[in-house]
Amino acid sequence: MGVPAFFRWLSRKYASIIVHCVEEKGKECNGVRIPVDTTKPNPNEVEFDNLYLDMNGIIHPCTHPEDKAAPKNEDEMMVAIFEYIDRLFNIVRPRRVLYMAIDGVAPRAKMNQQRSRRFRASKEGVELTEEKARMREEVIQRGGYLPPEEIKERFDSNCITPGTEFMDNLAQCLRYYVADRLSNDPGWKNVTVLLSDASVPGEGEHKIMDYIRRQRAQPNHDPNTHHCLCGADADLIMLGLATHEPNFTIIREEFKPNKPRPCALCGQIGHEIKDCQGAPREKQGEHDEFADTMPVSEQEFIFIRLCVLREYLARELTMASLPFPFDFERSVDDWVFMCFFVGNDFLPHLPSLEIREGAIDRLVNIYKDVVHKTGGYLTENGYVNLERVELIMQAVGVAEDNIFKKRKEDDEGFKRRMKEKRKRMKAEQRGPAYMTTGQFAPQALGRRDRPEAVQNARHQAYDMRMQHNKDAAQFLKATMKNGGNPSAGASGSADNRAMKRKAEDSDSEPEPEDNVRLWEDGWKQRYYKTKFDVDVEDEDFRKKVVKSYVEGLCWVLRYYYQGCASWKWYFPFHYAPFASDFKDIKGMFTDFEKDTKPFKPLEQLMGVFPAASGNFLPPTWRSLMSSPDSPIIDFYPDDFAIDLNGKKYAWQGVALLPFVDERRLRAALTDVYADLTPEEVRRNSLGSDVMFLGKSHPLFDFIHELYRTESHEDTEIPAELCHGILGTLNLDDNPILPDKPVTSPIPMLRDISQNIAIGVKFKDPHFADGFVFKAVLLSGAKMPNKVLKPGDWEKGNREPWRPQLGFNQHRQQAHLDQSGFRALGHSLNRNQHGGQYSNAPPPSNYQQGNYRSSHRGGHQPFQHSRQNSLLGAPPSYHQPQYPRQQQQQQQQQQYGASRGHGWDRAAQSQQSAYQQNMSRGQGGAPAGGSYQQRYHDRQDDWRGRRDTRGPQHQAYSSGRGYPAPPPSRRYNWN
Amino acid sequence: MAEERSNEDIVAEYLGQNPQLAQWVETFRGYCESNKQWDARREFILRNMEAFPTVEPGVPSSSLDRLLSLSMVWANHVFLGCSYPQAVMDKIKEMGEGIVVVDAPVHKTTKDGVLARGKRSATVEVDADGCVKRAKCGSNELDSRPVGRQKSGPLPQAPAEHQPFFNRLYKAVAWKLVSAGGFGPNLDHFEILRSCAESCKETLTCVFVPLKDIAGLPAGRTQKEGHVCEIRCQTVYMGTGYGRDESAAKAMASKEALKVFQGRKVTVKICRRRYKGKDVEDLMLLDEQPRSQGFPPALSYPFQDEQLEDGSS
Structure with missing residues (x-):
């Protein structure tokens, strides 16, 4: 879902869904890289069965990275992709299935968005080159220095679209990669690899969903399969929830907003292209020795645990006193559905629902009301109950007016605050207009050297006065010398201020004009007039828009729960209607056109590419995009308007592109089909998923036998050979076979001479038309342990709650030996931490909401060099040195479910309480006597952050085995 | 007094005389086209049909598709603010001559220089001034x-x-x-x-x-x-x-x-x-x-x- 705000909102509201990945890095020994042994248990203390890769999320950053130098050629791109997959494989270590899905031809509903993206990319590219050229001229005229222009051709990211040669090569390379790893990497030995390349229609993540959906609908499916899906799109969360699999985890790159990007002109970080001065590069390190190192660290990964999200949702959605038993699974489906209102790839979002403004919370509240009133849920198995949806929409519609007004207020408030902040920052930079000097110069408070008594005060005052006059006289002289142009001359304060004034004015960027003014009365009329160019009285037109939107909601939900209902359907407008327009929608949708077919890859390229990307198409096809006599020339404007639609940046706006008329497109293409080369014909055809196995896989011999007997008919997989995975096999035309060497498509990689992998065409299990995939938990599914603190924990009179940070409840805590504590306390005591402010929490990352610190926090202080030298080599820290007895317990409990709480027992002894304390306290520990207290502080802090329900101090007042906190403490927990 | 009548009336009268043509031309209406947009585009199609002698009402043909395509180019230009290669633009300018669109929306593409913010070069300002702001009043106050x-x-x-x-x-x-x-x-x-x-x-x-x-x-x-x-x-x-x-x-x-x-x-x-x-x-x-x-x-x-x-x- 193209809503970056969604993930941010989710991870802030439901912080515990995120777990940081533990990644074991390959070591290097004498210049030889030792690969990580992925057959070992997963260092994340959880075992995954299936890993699904939404490949487009990998291809894009690997081919045109934003934070590092771009690969030089296609081969390097492929290698980067391989390395990325290796990295993911190492982190996740799937034991059964690795599913790689590249986006194929998408449904029409999605193609409009793809089209818009590609047209924009092309337009932005052109604009960037123009601006670059202009700025270059300017900077060089001013005498700035710029690195010589690169001759390198710009990588057109538009080639990452099914049907291009690039995608075809990629598929080829991935086959080689899979064969290589299956033959050479022990971790891959028993893994079934499925590759669904761009020739198979469907978006990557939806191909994955289709696979999961079809597997779990057949009787041999293991209901406790642990799925791990890789991808950054927020809609993967929706998809994961929609499967109703209890063990579903998403892995993605850590979300770091506002990463600095190098200037496109001079390659330095810290300014944008329009502010480029062409200043010489700052040296990196004393002798510029770090010049080539990228300033950014490698992107780290996080897990998103959907089972935890389900726990949160259960809390939020559970409704008491319903006239029927509450079904959590159904309410999850409804929640997913409501998230679509806020944004999805297929429909523009409703103007009144903005995720930042708490739209989802608002919807959930309304939803509960509606369920109570109507006695039922909004959706079932991906089919929508429109009557109930209308009630929700009407409830939103009532508030619409206020939402718009509030939005305007917030916006103004924000602008005002920003303006004040800028002013303040400037004032700070400038310092006071006049400063006393000499003996009267201001002195910092609390410094060791106290100011001495003032001597000869009158003389000093005279000096200061005269100095000021002298400055002014000098400034005047300089001004006159320069012919009355002060900016060229001295640095007088008056001049300074004049400059500032100018700078301030230029700060207030011209606001994009907003003709709709949703916050003023008559907004609806203006909206329809400006956005749709119709009068508000034109009921028919408004109905048409609403009807299309209703169809859209049905289509999207069906897409997520049952697969693509219609390849043809799309939302034919650029804007959404208002929630209050959803009246009498019950009869607006019946069903979609049946048996629609996706576009062929090259046809699709014609539908999503701008004329500027025509080089990916055969010449006669290309000319249809630019010739004035082309019968489809209207699809390819060379420039188009972007309506900011109340947003600030062009990329948030709506690209006003015409829609493609499928009939005319197909008609125009019939004339040029004959011009395709055989190679292009192949690229234009629909492909099949391919399954790869290594020699030791139980299914291997079965497949090998198929090839030996050359049985060219569909063969079902015997369920017992492949973890209950079903599907239909068919011989590949150009298969990867054992003992048949695989040639490398990339010059820098070796051919595989000893191949032991086998590949075969694979088709998902088939279900009859009209089969409805049930959105329910499967029987036999075991729910994972709860992670969130139960609401009645305090009442249970048990131990204090211990938040869970990783997958394993009994994860080993980092730990410091007693002697370590002594050393630490000793050294810290002597340093500035011993002062009176040492009880104030250290400037930690907690406050910044950086979830990473929550389980790594314990490690961080020790990375300071001072502590390092004190504790010895830092790596030793990572090996926990538990007292023996405890260690044994821990070992027994690894991966064990609930056999007793090692941590709790440990916490009962004073000594280990200290250990906990130290392992968690993340700033420097305070002076000796207050360990215990700091522990409480920390605990409190934690709870306040992770779990805001209930007063925290209760935990402390209930009886536990802790000694009373030392009397000296200053912390007040209320 | 035909001279005084608007083009709409002329089109309506013309279609009234040719009901089959009217029915046929209606099939080209896009689902998302408002009455205003469709009326204008229909006029464009009807006016230019003569220039495409191979177009026969009721018969699909590639020259018909070309006419339709150009009508869309024209409509996209007028109503969405799209621009096309110069040769295409010249063509539709010629073909669209005389069609009156009352209160057509004003869209800004980057070529108008409005989105190129930050830099305040002289050209940008001239363009911005030359841009006719869309009228806020209704059409009767036009x-x-x-x-x-x-x-x-x-x-x-x-x-x-x-x-x-x-x-x-x-x-x-x-x-x-x-x-x-x-x-x-x-x-x-x-x-x-x-x-x-x-x-x-x-x-x-x-x-x-x-x-x-x-x-x-x-x-x-x-x-x-x-x-x-x-x-x-x-x-x-x-x-x-x-x-x-x-x-x-x-x-x-x-x-x-x-x-x-x-x-x-x-x-x-x-x-x-x-x-x-x-x-x-x-x-x-x-x-x-x-x-x-x-x-x-x-x-x-x-x-x-x-x-x-x-x-x-």
């Missing part, structure tokens, strides 16, 4: 809306300057008509108008244009003979008329002009109308009845020279 100064056109104070003269002329015409026995078809309209103008110490300006020289007339109008006359007084437009020869055209134009004087008063206003395929500001004499129809395109445009003189002095 005629009176204030419009920023164009590069050529009447001065904003011009209506006020001309109004006193036309008040006098109104009185003169009223008395003249009373003495002639009231407004009717059997008068010498031009003579009445001329004598009244001269009694107010002004002369009428008549411009004649042969009909065949007027581009962009609806395709259905096959009559190529005849002349069109436009009457102005003090640069203010009064009426247009068509006739077999110049004097007939002049008579018709005077009749149209006198019609304006049938109301309770006459007003001089600045209005937008077409002139040589472009939208221009013109001074018009109007009665107080609200007009729902557009104006016939101007045949002359007296404000360009004035502008030049202003510039040189």
Whole structure:
């Protein structure tokens, strides 16, 4: 879902869904890289069965990275992709299935968005080159220095679209990669690899969903399969929830907003292209020795645990006193559905629902009301109950007016605050207009050297006065010398201020004009007039828009729960209607056109590419995009308007592109089909998923036998050979076979001479038309342990709650030996931490909401060099040195479910309480006597952050085995 | 009085006469097209059908698709703000000549320079000024809306300057008509108008244009003979008329002009109308009845020279 705000909102509201990945890095020994042994248990203390890769999320950053130098050629791109997959494989270590899905031809509903993206990319590219050229001229005229222009051709990211040669090569390379790893990497030995390349229609993540959906609908499916899906799109969360699999985890790159990007002109970080001065590069390190190192660290990964999200949702959605038993699974489906209102790839979002403004919370509240009133849920198995949806929409519609007004207020408030902040920052930079000097110069408070008594005060005052006059006289002289142009001359304060004034004015960027003014009365009329160019009285037109939107909601939900209902359907407008327009929608949708077919890859390229990307198409096809006599020339404007639609940046706006008329497109293409080369014909055809196995896989011999007997008919997989995975096999035309060497498509990689992998065409299990995939938990599914603190924990009179940070409840805590504590306390005591402010929490990352610190926090202080030298080599820290007895317990409990709480027992002894304390306290520990207290502080802090329900101090007042906190403490927990 | 009717009426009448054609052309309507957009595009298709002789109603063909495509190019340009390669743009400009779209939306592409923020180069500012802001008022107030100064056109104070003269002329015409026995078809309209103008110490300006020289007339109008006359007084437009020869055209134009004087008063206003395929500001004499129809395109445009003189002095 193209809503970056969604993930941010989710991870802030439901912080515990995120777990940081533990990644074991390959070591290097004498210049030889030792690969990580992925057959070992997963260092994340959880075992995954299936890993699904939404490949487009990998291809894009690997081919045109934003934070590092771009690969030089296609081969390097492929290698980067391989390395990325290796990295993911190492982190996740799937034991059964690795599913790689590249986006194929998408449904029409999605193609409009793809089209818009590609047209924009092309337009932005052109604009960037123009601006670059202009700025270059300017900077060089001013005498700035710029690195010589690169001759390198710009990588057109538009080639990452099914049907291009690039995608075809990629598929080829991935086959080689899979064969290589299956033959050479022990971790891959028993893994079934499925590759669904761009020739198979469907978006990557939806191909994955289709696979999961079809597997779990057949009787041999293991209901406790642990799925791990890789991808950054927020809609993967929706998809994961929609499967109703209890063990579903998403892995993605850590979300770091506002990463600095190098200037496109001079390659330095810290300014944008329009502010480029062409200043010489700052040296990196004393002798510029770090010049080539990228300033950014490698992107780290996080897990998103959907089972935890389900726990949160259960809390939020559970409704008491319903006239029927509450079904959590159904309410999850409804929640997913409501998230679509806020944004999805297929429909523009409703103007009144903005995720930042708490739209989802608002919807959930309304939803509960509606369920109570109507006695039922909004959706079932991906089919929508429109009557109930209308009630929700009407409830939103009532508030619409206020939402718009509030939005305007917030916006103004924000602008005002920003303006004040800028002013303040400037004032700070400038310092006071006049400063006393000499003996009267201001002195910092609390410094060791106290100011001495003032001597000869009158003389000093005279000096200061005269100095000021002298400055002014000098400034005047300089001004006159320069012919009355002060900016060229001295640095007088008056001049300074004049400059500032100018700078301030230029700060207030011209606001994009907003003709709709949703916050003023008559907004609806203006909206329809400006956005749709119709009068508000034109009921028919408004109905048409609403009807299309209703169809859209049905289509999207069906897409997520049952697969693509219609390849043809799309939302034919650029804007959404208002929630209050959803009246009498019950009869607006019946069903979609049946048996629609996706576009062929090259046809699709014609539908999503701008004329500027025509080089990916055969010449006669290309000319249809630019010739004035082309019968489809209207699809390819060379420039188009972007309506900011109340947003600030062009990329948030709506690209006003015409829609493609499928009939005319197909008609125009019939004339040029004959011009395709055989190679292009192949690229234009629909492909099949391919399954790869290594020699030791139980299914291997079965497949090998198929090839030996050359049985060219569909063969079902015997369920017992492949973890209950079903599907239909068919011989590949150009298969990867054992003992048949695989040639490398990339010059820098070796051919595989000893191949032991086998590949075969694979088709998902088939279900009859009209089969409805049930959105329910499967029987036999075991729910994972709860992670969130139960609401009645305090009442249970048990131990204090211990938040869970990783997958394993009994994860080993980092730990410091007693002697370590002594050393630490000793050294810290002597340093500035011993002062009176040492009880104030250290400037930690907690406050910044950086979830990473929550389980790594314990490690961080020790990375300071001072502590390092004190504790010895830092790596030793990572090996926990538990007292023996405890260690044994821990070992027994690894991966064990609930056999007793090692941590709790440990916490009962004073000594280990200290250990906990130290392992968690993340700033420097305070002076000796207050360990215990700091522990409480920390605990409190934690709870306040992770779990805001209930007063925290209760935990402390209930009886536990802790000694009373030392009397000296200053912390007040209320 | 066909000259006075808007293009919509002509199209409606034409389609009324050819119901099958109407049905056929309706199949090309896009689902998302509003009435306004579709009416305009339909006019474009109908007007240009002759230029595509291989297009036969009811028969799909590639030349039909080309026509449809160009109609979409035109509509996308007018309603969405898309631009196309120059050759295509020239073509649709020619084909779309004479189609009046009232209150077309104004969209800004980067070429207009509005999105190129931050940098305030001279070109950007010129473009931004040249951009006509979309009118906020409804379409019925369209005629009176204030419009920023164009590069050529009447001065904003011009209506006020001309109004006193036309008040006098109104009185003169009223008395003249009373003495002639009231407004009717059997008068010498031009003579009445001329004598009244001269009694107010002004002369009428008549411009004649042969009909065949007027581009962009609806395709259905096959009559190529005849002349069109436009009457102005003090640069203010009064009426247009068509006739077999110049004097007939002049008579018709005077009749149209006198019609304006049938109301309770006459007003001089600045209005937008077409002139040589472009939208221009013109001074018009109007009665107080609200007009729902557009104006016939101007045949002359007296404000360009004035502008030049202003510039040189």
